[in-house]
Amino acid sequence: MNNYMEKSEENVLHTYNRFPVVLDYGKGVHLYDTEGKEYLDFAAGIAVFALGYANETYNNALKGQIDKLIHTSNLYYNVPMACAAEKLVKASGMDKVFFTNSGTEAIEGAIKVARKYAYLKDHSNDHEIIAMNHSFHGRSLGALSVTGNTHYQDPFKPLIGGIKFADFNDLESVKAQITDKTCAIIMETVQGEGGIYPASREFLSGVRQLCDAHDILLILDEIQCGMGRTGHLFAWQDYGVKPDVMTCAKALGCGVPVGAFVLNKKTAEHSLVPGDHGTTYGGNPLACQAVSTVFDIFEEQKIVEHVQKLTPYLEKKLDELVENYDCFTTRRGKGFMQGLVTEGKPVGEIVNKALANGLLVISAGQDVLRLVPPLVIEEKDIDEMIEKLKASLA
């Protein structure tokens, strides 16, 4: 492993402090390093690999597509894009999809949609977007501008203008930022990176009402919490509200780089037109074959129902852990997106010990241990995770 780690550090720009492990292959919910050591994966490549590793249906669909056609550009139609878009529209009950290559690009598109929507109303260029403190929306400059984390932002200023910040789950603080120039409110339905904070029902429906009252677009970032992770295909489906614009990525392609922004009818009809937006790779046949197959497998294997069914067991086991170990103060989360709060204690140390014990977990923010396993885990995997976590805490 040392050889590959050295080679990487010699040649890859050092923007990540990587864990000292070289992962080689995966099977189900386990990963193996180049020396054959097994790891139970409760990180899923940061909430990406929902179906587990070496899923035969998924892999065969991609292999078949590779032999047929990998790329065409967006100048022509292709079969997988037609199928993937239809499934995403149907599953979300929204109207139109634009495929991207990543989450941050989906956010860029959503911001452009909001600005164009407002521009078409008054032809001015001074529109504002309200974003949330402690949010995370990505690393490109537009997405970074709506990411409520000064540590990520400061070296890269000036960012895009017209962004205001409010407090998540505090409706009054959102109201205080609204002006007649506000064109959008953007938030994660469940904050991920910022520490696993689900939106409260009152907050999300309150924001929806504010948006309706002022013709402001509600952009919900479902990049991490979407695709079944919370026990609903999209987390907002549990709240009785609908976004005007939704962003997806991470588990959308379950490992193939792909994202999307999805628009309701109103925004689809009053925003981007030919010439406004594009991408060479976006929605290419290989990526869209992945998306299309993911939706098929979700349906066949009843993935969302499985998450719903197993969530009480996972929550019970985690609550027991919080009760018995004073390094954890609380548990937060929904479905298979859970955080154990360490309140000031170094969560990195737990993550490192877990790795040594053959368990992959990650942190969220400074003091939250984040659990975002593949959605196909079973009770026995939860038991194994608890065992390994206990050994690490000891």
Ligand SMILES: *Cc1c(COP(=O)(O)O)cnc(C)c1O
């Ligand atoms: C990961 C993430 C992004 C950025 O996605 P990338 O594919 O890394 O660009 C945006 N929003 C949320 C909520 C995320 O978790």
